[in-house]
Each structure stands twice: as C-alpha cells, then as structure tokens.
Amino acid sequence: GQQVMQIPQYQHVQEGEDFTTYCNSSTTLSNIQWYKQRPGGHPVFLIQLVKSGEVKKQKRLTFQFGEAKKNSSLHITATQTTDVGTYFCAGRTGRRALTFGSGTRLQVQP
Amino acid sequence: SQTIHQWPATLVQPVGSPLSLECTVEGTSNPNLYWYRQAAGRGLQLLFYSVGIGQISSEVPQNLSASRPQDRQFILSSKKLLLSDSGFYLCACRDGNLYEQYFGPGTRLTVT
Numbered sequence A: 001g002q003q004v005m006q007i008p009q010y011q012h013v014q015e016g017e018d019f020t021t022y023c024n025s026s027t028t029l030s031n032i033q034w035y036k037q038r039p040g041g042h043p044v045f046l047i048q049l050v051k052s053g054e055v056k057k058q059k060r061l062t063f064q065f066g067e068a069k070k071n072s073s074l075h076i077t078a079t080q081t082t083d084v085g086t087y088f089c090a091g092r093t094g095r096r097a098l099t100f101g102s103g104t105r106l107q108v109q110p
Numbered sequence B: 001s002q003t004i005h006q007w008p009a010t011l012v013q014p015v016g017s018p019l020s021l022e023c024t025v026e027g028t029s030n031p032n033l034y035w036y037r038q039a040a041g042r043g044l045q046l047l048f049y050s051v052g053i054g055q056i057s058s059e060v061p062q063n064l065s066a067s068r069p070q071d072r073q074f075i076l077s078s079k080k081l082l083l084s085d086s087g088f089y090l091c092a093c094r095d096g097n098l099y100e101q102y103f104g105p106g107t108r109l110t111v112t
Helices: none
Strands: A003-007 A009-015 A018-025 A031-037 A044-049 A055-058 A062-065 A071-076 A085-092 A104-109 B001-005 B008-013 B021-028 B032-038 B044-051 B055-058 B066-068 B073-078 B087-094 B105-112
Touching: A009 A018, A018 A104, A018 B055, A031 A071, A044 A055, A044 A062, A071 A085, A104 B066, B001 B087, B008 B073, B021 B032, B021 B087, B021 B105, B032 B073, B044 B066, B044 B073, B055 B066, B073 B087
Parallel strands: A009 A104, B008 B105
Antiparallel strands: A003 A018, A018 A071, A031 A044, A031 A085, A055 A062, A062 A071, A085 A104, B001 B021, B021 B073, B032 B044, B032 B087, B044 B055, B066 B073, B087 B105
C-alpha cells in the first residue's frame, strides 16, 4: 500500500534558525497537504499542493511539491517559538483517503 | 465553517471494557468523515472513513468498529478494549467540495 515517510523525526533549533522537513511517497500523488499540530492539540490544515514543481509561500513558510509528485518539503525561515509543533505531510492518490506521514516534531529554543 | 465536536476529552478504561466515542459535525452536510488514532509522539493512523450514512470503510483490521447512523454523526466502538487501543483518537471531516480536512479536539484514551 501507499507509504508516506517524513524526515527528520525531530529537530531542535535555536530561534531565528531555519528549519526544513521532507516528505517522500512510495507512489505518485495527486496532491499533498501539510498540517501543523501544536503540543496537546489537533492537526490544523496549512496548505495543499497539486501541480508538479509547485511552490507556495505563507509568510515565513515555503512549501514545495516535487517534479515527479512523489516528494515535498516545508521550509520555515527564521523560526519563532510559535512554530513549535509537529508538522505532517499527507498525500492522496486518486480518490483514496489521505495517507499521513509520521510527522516532524519541531522544538524552538528561545 | 465546519465545527467538529468530540467527547469525552479524556477517558480511562480497563482492559476488556467496551468503548463508544462520538463525533458530531456542524456547518456542513454530507461530509466525508474519518477516525484516526495517534499513539504518543507518533503519526496519524487512519482507522475508518465514511462517505455517507451507513457507509464505512475500514483501513486497518483491528479490535474497533465504526458506524454512521446520521449524516453528521460518526461513532467509534469496541466491545473489549486492549492495552494497545490506548491513544489519541481524532475525528476529521472533509466537505466534498473542499480538499482540506478539519479535525476535532480529540479524545485521549488510556486503557489500563
């Protein structure tokens, strides 16, 4: 079945440093979504990417979808303490339900 | 906008006891509904999803079952809980016209 893997599992950065998490799928995706889960909270939708090579930005967050539509990345520039949480990618193939990656937990040291 | 209600927020149950978790949705009709389980510090495992009343798809064979008796009600059940059923249970909803999933606040289940 479809698998979505994320690396790293955990990253600890100093406030102001950049952060990147990578997502890889075993199959070609029709789209990929990113979610953020704050500690003790529930996942909240951030963005969806659909097109091959697509790049989208939300303030300090940059999302990319690979040319082959099998990988994606989320880059945060100049992290802040409010960025703390776990970031999940989630891929969809056709009409199937989303498959979530294992997540990357980000800790930001003030 | 959609609002998802889940209760209870936390639950401690002994091994072998039954379980019933309820999820209700407001602000949409005929949504796709999902149950996920998240083990401590881990990712989201899709358990069940439903595209309509009485329609349930199971993603992982296990000790749990799901039902959708009404359009905006999704129930997760077990006849006999196992220790491995402990986790954070999240209900999610997707409006068929949109692509993002909205998650409820979750139920933290501890089986002792």
